[in-house]
Amino acid sequence: MGTIQIENMSYKYDQMVDNLFDSLNLQIDESWKLGLIGRNGRGKTTLMKILLGKLPYQGKIVSNLNFYYYPQDVTDKNRPTVEIVKELTDLEDYDLWKIEVELDKLQAKTDILEQDFSTLSPGEQTKVLLAILFIDDYGFQLIDEPTNHLDIEGRKVVADYLKSKQGFIVISHDKTFLNEVIDHVISINRQNIDIYKGNFDVWEQEKSRQDASQLEEKEQLQKDISRLHETAVKRENWSNQSEKQKNKTGLQKVNLDKGFISHKAAKMMKKAKTVSKRVDSEIEKKQGLLKNIEIEEPIKLNYQAVSHPKNLVVVDNLELVHDELKTPVTSFKVPINQVVSLVGRNGIGKTTIFKQILGIKQPFKQNGELKIANNIKISYLAQEDELTGEIRQLAEERKIDPEMIFSNLRKLGFERNLFDQPVESMSQGQRRKVALAISLSQEANLYLWDEPLNFLDVITRQQIVDAIKKQHPTMLLIDHDKDLIDEISDQKIILEN
Numbered sequence: 266m267g268t269i270q271i272e273n274m275s276y277k278y279d280q281m282v283d284n285l286f287d288s289l290n291l292q293i294d295e296s297w298k299l300g301l302i303g304r305n306g307r308g309k310t311t312l313m314k315i316l317l318g319k320l321p322y323q324g325k326i327v328s329n330l331n332f333y334y335y336p337q338d339v340t341d342k343n344r345p346t347v348e349i350v351k352e353l354t355d356l357e358d359y360d361l362w363k364i365e366v367e368l369d370k371l372q373a374k375t376d377i378l379e380q381d382f383s384t385l386s387p388g389e390q391t392k393v394l395l396a397i398l399f400i401d402d403y404g405f406q407l408i409d410e411p412t413n414h415l416d417i418e419g420r421k422v423v424a425d426y427l428k429s430k431q432g433f434i435v436i437s438h439d440k441t442f443l444n445e446v447i448d449h450v451i452s453i454n455r456q457n458i459d460i461y462k463g464n465f466d467v468w469e470q471e472k473s474r475q476d477a478s479q480l481e482e483k484e485q486l487q488k489d490i491s492r493l494h495e496t497a498v499k500r501e502n503w504s505n506q507s508e509k510q511k512n513k514t515g516l517q518k519v520n521l522d523k524g525f526i527s528h529k530a531a532k533m534m535k536k537a538k539t540v541s542k543r544v545d546s547e548i549e550k551k552q553g554l555l556k557n558i559e560i561e562e563p564i565k566l567n568y569q570a571v572s573h574p575k576n577l578v579v580v581d582n583l584e585l586v587h588d589e590l591k592t593p594v595t596s597f598k599v600p601i602n603q604v605v606s607l608v609g610r611n612g613i614g615k616t617t618i619f620k621q622i623l624g625i626k627q628p629f630k631q632n633g634e635l636k637i638a639n640n641i642k643i644s645y646l647a648q649e650d651e652l653t654g655e656i657r658q659l660a661e662e663r664k665i666d667p668e669m670i671f672s673n674l675r676k677l678g679f680e681r682n683l684f685d686q687p688v689e690s691m692s693q694g695q696r697r698k699v700a701l702a703i704s705l706s707q708e709a710n711l712y713l714w715d716e717p718l719n720f721l722d723v724i725t726r727q728q729i730v731d732a733i734k735k736q737h738p739t740m741l742l743i744d745h746d747k748d749l750i751d752e753i754s755d756q757k758i759i760l761e762n
């Protein structure tokens with residue numbers, strides 16, 4: 266069995282002050298199905314790029330495996346998919362059956378190879394790129410967030426596919442998916458990096474057990490500390506007093522030997538100092554450990570409830586048509602203080618309906634009815650937000666107080682030193698958090714959130730769920746995370762042809 270040995274590896278990006286990885290040591294077996302987890306911006310993608318040899322790290326990485334990365338860069342998408350496959354794999358025509366075998370396992374039609382890549386659904390694109398990764402039997406795959414653009418069915422298929430493979434690392438924030446797929450976990454914590462044997466649930470249980478015992482230890486420690494401090498103070502007082510007494514000549518009792526008192530006082534003093542030193546180092550050690558506990562601060566939407574009309578959106582037999590594309594005929598209402606979810610496979614037209622509600626110009630002809638309440642403020646979180654530039658600038662353009670966005674970002678676990686960085690140099694999840702923080706900060710009567718959870722870590726996900734459950738905003742939601750939909754929706758609208 267081969268291994269990947271990471272020895273004393275350190276890395277930081279140029280503009281960083283501290284190392285992202287600091288003398289990291291890890292040993293990974295080539296047969297493991299590894300889930301790489303950790304909050305946004307911890308360095309998951311960076312670790313993969315380091316393994317690929319794309320970043321100039323310090324230290325040593327020993328392995329004789331061929332690493333492959335998903336998602337690959339596809340330069341020109343307006344070409345038949347087969348061209349892209351050939352470019353990314355060096356496969357000859359007579360070898361193309363290899364990719365067809367993988368596509369078949371992924372339940373994708375092989376004739377998509379003839380289609381232009383740009384015309385494939387996001388799910389199909391994902392499957393093609395994954396199939397490419399697995400044609401080398403001796404490869405070790407580094408798969409960076411494959412589920413983001415997959416619908417529920419697609420996630421299941423890809424989970425089953427990966428489960429049948431051996432030896433890869435996958436990054437994902439989808440617990441259900443990870444539980445299906447992985448048998449080991451690498452967790453990038455606040456203070457260290459851990460490896461566990463087991464799936465996500467096993468890791469989560471272990472982590473909360475550790476957190477609980479650390480908190481308990483902390484309480485015990487704090488008691489110990491104050492007791493030790495008290496004793497130390499008492500000792501110190503005693504030795505000080507003895508010194509004083511020793512110097513008060515005349516009043517000294519005969520049986521008190523000056524030398525003895527002095528010696529004893531010095532000993533006490535020394536002991537007090539040692540104890541306090543030990544206490545200090547113990548406190549430091551414990552506090553270091555406690556920093557591994559992830560903090561989950563509540564977030565809040567800047568939601569302004571309106572009292573009427575009863576429904577902010579009314580959709581009646583709506584159908585949007587353009588060439589062969591047609592959304593299913595749909596009817597629903599979005600009542601005040603309710604979360605309504607649109608559920609349906611990739612490419613069925615959910616985002617198209619969103620854009621029509623927002624009045625964004627589209628080439629679709631509208632049949633049926635669509636009514637939006639007058640003068641309401643809508644906060645829209647787009648599926649793909651191509652934000653660029655500095656946060657302050659983005660806030661000003663949208664007439665939002667930047668401090669409000671910063672405060673929301675802090676709650677979402679953002680480091681302060683990122684505030685002045687251009688959004689394009691942030692991690693995927695950090696970019697998504699900027700978009701989310703903008704939406705949270707905007708004053709709104711209605712939220713249109715298109716796949717809010719994409720790229721976000723599990724803690725942020727929980728923060729979102731808690732806020733929505735608490736505030737009951739009026740919201741129209743699209744997401745492929747089944748647990749989220751079940752947890753927060755008051756109504757589910759199923760779209761299907």
Ligand SMILES: Nc1ncnc2c1ncn2[C@@H]1O[C@H](COP(=O)(O)OP(=O)(O)OP(=O)(O)O)[C@@H](O)[C@H]1O
Nearest residue numbers: 278305306307308309310311690691692693694695
């Ligand atoms: N090209 C870059 N230049 C400067 N800093 C970067 C660059 N790419 C990433 N970073 C920073 O390095 C840190 C790690 O980023 P990385 O993309 O590896 O995180 P991640 O764990 O994959 O996060 P996510 O879950 O959001 O994808 C982040 O703080 C990010 O802002």
Ligand SMILES: [Mg+2]
Nearest residue numbers: 309310692693
């Ligand atoms: Mg990443």
